[in-house]
Amino acid sequence: MSKKSPVKYVSLKDASGRCNVFGVVQFCKQPVKTKGTDYLMTISITDQSLAAGDKLVCLIFHPSLEALPRLTAGDVIRFHRLKIGTFNDKPQGEAKCTLGCSWLVFGADTEQLQSSSKNFSCTDDDRQKKDMTSTCKELQQLDSSFLADVWFYDDHFLTYLDMKPAQFIKLCNLHAAISKDPDTGQPFTNTTVVELVIHRGTSYGRGIVFLSNDSPEVQCLKKRMKEISGPESTDTCIINGSEKIQSCGDEGCNRTTGEIDTNIKQTRPSAAATRGQGEETSENAPRPGCSHWDNAVSQSSPQYASTDQNSKIFNNENTLKMNSLGIDRIHSDRVERKEMENTTLRQGSKRKPMATKSDYEQVVASGLTTQKDSFCRDEQESSEILPDVIVISSGSTDSEKHASLNQSNSMEVVMAEPSLSEYGLLDTCNSQSLESDSNQSLYNESIQSCFSLPSPGDVCMLQTATGHRHINRTSLREILDYRVPYKFRVLAWLVDFYPNTTDVYDFVQELCPRCKILKKIGREDSEQKKRKKDVRVVSSVTSLAECLGGDFGNWNFEVELNDREVKLCSQCSTEEEPVPVELTYVLRMVLTDSSNCFLPVNLWQENATKFFNGIKPEKALEDDKEFQNAICTLQDCVLLHPSKARTDVRPLDCCIFSYSTPFGTNFQLFDTILA
């Protein structure tokens, strides 16, 4: 009797005609009764030969429902004599016992095999199974080495609010896609970011399901996690693949709430993206699921996500409150990267002296138009705060900076960390009520809550940074320590803003784009201009000189340009080149976050217009209805208002860039919209 030749298997990539294959079950649909004689089960399988996400769809037919395999994702299935056809120009497997096809299932969680026939061989298949399951495991390990953010939209956000730390959930129809640059529509070139999204609605079974700890799915998941993590899994958890933190034992954890571990090791680039490399153990640090996890991760030093070409990272933010993983900052390509000469800001907040109460009041009150002279200090005072900062846009040339200096168009920026009591006096408009006993407890509560991590409900932001969702957030404290210039994304609360009025004329000023002179405009001036009839009509800026002929005596001459009044800068305009001034919003905000820092940020020109939902200052002056709505929204975001419960105030998801000036570092908001 001749020995049976071994069964030859082909990879799924090479599967064609009738062949024998192994595959890891990726998806399986419940069997359905066809209009014909059979039941149909649709599955997709994959193996190492296929790229991530690729699969072979297989249809398993059988007249008996019970005779179909019971599959779950992760099982390994072996097909003999699988017929490979095509459907929609894609290969498709067809398994019909009537055509001689047979299948054998190796369950991921059971040693018991399922087979379409009573007589089946398994000797060689065992090795194949081993290979397959190890491949499957490898894939699982790859995925498990990251903590990933998940974005919940619309109705799913309400479900998200009910989530509790350490709760097991099932995300149905989670959409994974490579994030694309909203400007170009193309994937980011420096860093490939996968975003995980539960889109709105419930089509395709989309949703979040809460699982009980003793449910079979959770038991299975725990078992898999244990397998993947190895024998250490009982007392360690993997953070970003580079850190292992000793468990606090969850239920048996003896750490007290609020106890903060600051020893979590900071890992510089590449390590964060290198799985299983350079593990660091932090004694006593909690693990996810423990009530102390949030505090611990919020206070830990950041890791830096790899920005190597083609490296793959998952975005980590506050969505699941595990934002310890990485800071991936946007490098400013508009501003030359250089170290700041004046290192006051970068010396770290601990080395900076506290600001005084009056300092801080003036930070808020000074505004962008504060003249240098009006806020000068003697030498002793100056040594305790940062020097004056002149407002220069990042695109300014040296000569422009010089011109700006000569115009004394300076402003005051104080980078400070006031104590709580000092902080309490920030709200100058409500100083009386702040001092009252009835409001004190609420006020103190607000103070305390602003130094803790946001609760899930709080991370729903009314304001959102646009187009930079893939950028991990940075704390304000870290911003102060980082080199200049740089861009950051932050989650912060609005402490106050200036001007603290609702009058659009307080927000809009004339700005010369050349010398950066800002000039307030009065309501009366504006109305007078409207009535002014003695204007000349020209068609473009370049034709202004021509229009004006030899009359250069008054460069503040106002002309009408495309039905709009134009005013020329008297300092910068020349015969050859008139420089019209432009209208801009000018405002300043003071932000704070859980890192216990306060950061004044400025806003003007296009960034300010964008912030106000694209309402141009010209339009706001004409009809300020929309602008008033925006200001109301802004007022609603002010953190420290005694009349507000903490939950009323939403943080701002905003983008900030830093830049050097001759006197220090300044910050501006960009790509942030007041929603």
Added chain:
DNA sequence: TTAGGGTTCG
């Protein structure tokens, strides 16, 4: 024969 992992895109 039957029916057929594809869609959401903030």
